[in-house]
């Protein structure tokens with residue numbers, strides 16, 4: 001298929017996007033991590049650049065992905081490094097998108113040496129400490145007119161469906177937009193396609209049909225452009 005030309009409606013707009021999954025070290029060789037591939041964040045960066053935006057991609061431990069043309073790429077590892085990098089970008093960005101899977105917890109102690117097993121000592125227990133919520137901080141520090149976007153990967157449970165959880169999360173986080181992906185059973189993580197909803201703080205709920213991550217990216221940038229016109 002002939003790719004249709006993208007609008008240049010993000011010309012002059014500075015966006016910072018986080019992607020991938022953070023790693024929280026236990027010792028020099030081990031970490032707590034997650035299965036984020038980074039593909040959605042990279043697609044967001046690529047499409048934003050194609051639409052004329054000035055893009056910074058703050059990325060942690062993705063699968064091997066080509067650098068999005070025209071984007072500045074900042075590599076980080078831990079949640080704390082991602083936090084510092086996103087706050088630095090927030091000072092000058094018009095739009096902030098937290099597409100990364102940020103570890104909620106890190107090991108309280110990082111061993112200087114490789115942790116050894118021993119028949120004489122009890123097996124270690126990993127104690128965890130809470131990481132800062134970057135998205136919530138970005139919302140709290142938000143400059144006038146700055147747009148802040150969050151992502152949520154949800155499964156339903158006995159307390160409600162995917163959408164119920166997502167509506168609560170949007171309120172709690174205070175973001176302008178929340179992209180909700182239904183996950184589980186091979187959905188979303190590491191796959192080429194995504195589906196879900198785009199929830200707006202104004203109550204709008206746009207279903208996102210199953211499609212390429214670039215299509216989800218286009219839907220999100222459309223919504224951001226609409227918000228910035230207000």
Ligand code: CTP
Nearest residue numbers: 098099100102131132133134135150151152153
């Ligand atoms: N997020 C963040 N900093 C964290 C954790 C999450 O910025 N320490 C961001 C993610 O990048 C995402 C959004 O918050 O944009 C939602 O992440 P999610 O893990 O779904 O939400 P949590 O508030 O961590 O809630 P849960 O207990 O469901 O994991």
Ligand code: CA
Nearest residue numbers: 101102103104
């Ligand atoms: Ca979380």
